Each structure stands twice: as structure tokens, then as C-alpha cells.
Amino acid sequence: MNDPAIAASMHGGVAAGNGGYSIVLPADYLRGEAISVTLTGTPSFKGLLIYAVDDGANRVGAWTVPSGYQLKACGGGAQSTMTQSANTAKAAPANFTWTAPAAMTGSVTFKALVMVSTNSYFDISGATLTESIFRDGFD
Numbered sequence: 001m002n003d004p005a006i007a008a009s010m011h012g013g014v015a016a017g018n019g020g021y022s023i024v025l026p027a028d029y030l031r032g033e034a035i036s037v038t039l040t041g042t043p044s045f046k047g048l049l050i051y052a053v054d055d056g057a058n059r060v061g062a063w064t065v066p067s068g069y070q071l072k073a074c075g076g077g078a079q080s081t082m083t084q085s086a087n088t089a090k091a092a093p094a095n096f097t098w099t100a101p102a103a104m105t106g107s108v109t110f111k112a113l114v115m116v117s118t119n120s121y122f123d124i125s126g127a128t129l130t131e132s133i134f135r136d137g138f139d
Contacts, residue, residue, distance in 0.1 A: 014113070019122035021045070021092065023110045028132040032102040034064070035129070036095060037110065044089040047115030051081040052098060052108045052129075060105055064097040087115065106131055 021041030029035050039048065049072070052061045062079035065071055070085045071078065084090070100108070111125040 014121045014123045021114050021124045023127035028130045029100045034099045037098050039094045041092045045114050046087040047084045049083045050112040054105045062099045
């Protein structure tokens with residue numbers, strides 16, 4: 001069962017559109033690099049489930065867990081999915097740190113469910129990072 005289906009079965013479903021939320025990423029990543037992932041939008045939100053998948057739909061990478069959040073063991077490594085620890089109001093933008101896998105992964109797509117209220121979820125998916133072999137400035 002995918003995450004929108006889980007939300008539908010537990011809380012009444014996923015609303016149409018993105019609710020004004022989006023995931024902001026850098027253009028690319030290097031293997032093992034820690035990158036900034038930002039959830040933007042309004043209004044405040046109460047819950048978040050966020051993860052990254054490779055081209056094979058495998059959850060990849062590891063989250064550095066800030067206060068008010070926790071890791072969730074589902075569909076990947078022990079640190080590949082993060083969620084809120086309580087459904088209290090959280091302001092956006094919300095900044096997180098995700099560390100790319102050390103092994104070659106290719107493109108990585110970030111997926112998230114944002115909970116505005118118990119019966120209102122938005123599926124925020126599709127922000128993609130491309131793996132870079134090197135960056136400008138290297139000779």
C-alpha cells in the first residue's frame with residue numbers, strides 16, 4: 001500500500017493539489033553528501049511523512065532528525081523515512097538535512113505527505129535531484 005492510500009484508509013484521504021506546499025532542493029547531489037531539503041508553503045502544518053526514492057522506487061538516504069520529528073521504519077533503511085513526533089502546528093518553511101547514499105543511486109525523487117488537519121492531507125511529490133559525478137571547480 002502506498003502512503004496516499006494509507007492516509008485515505010486512516011484519515012479520510014488526500015486532498016487534490018499540493019495545498020500550496022512544495023519541496024525545495026539543490027540542483028544535484030554527490031554521493032554521501034548532506035543536503036538541505038526545505039518544505040515551503042502555508043498554512044502551518046501538523047504532520048509530515050517525507051522520504052526519497054531512487055529510480056527503482058527504493059527508499060534511500062538518511063535523515064538527520066531535528067527536534068519534533070522522528071524516524072519511521074517503513075519501506076527502506078532505518079533512517080530513510082522521517083515523520084513528526086506530535087501533530088502540533090509547525091511553521092513552513094521547515095528545513096531538514098538528508099544525506100545521500102554513498103553508493104551510486106542516480107536520480108532521487110522526494111515524496112511527502114503533509115497533514116494540515118486530521119482529515120486533510122496533501123501529496124507533495126516529484127522534486128528530483130540528479131546525481132553528479134563532479135561539480136564545477138574541480139580539475
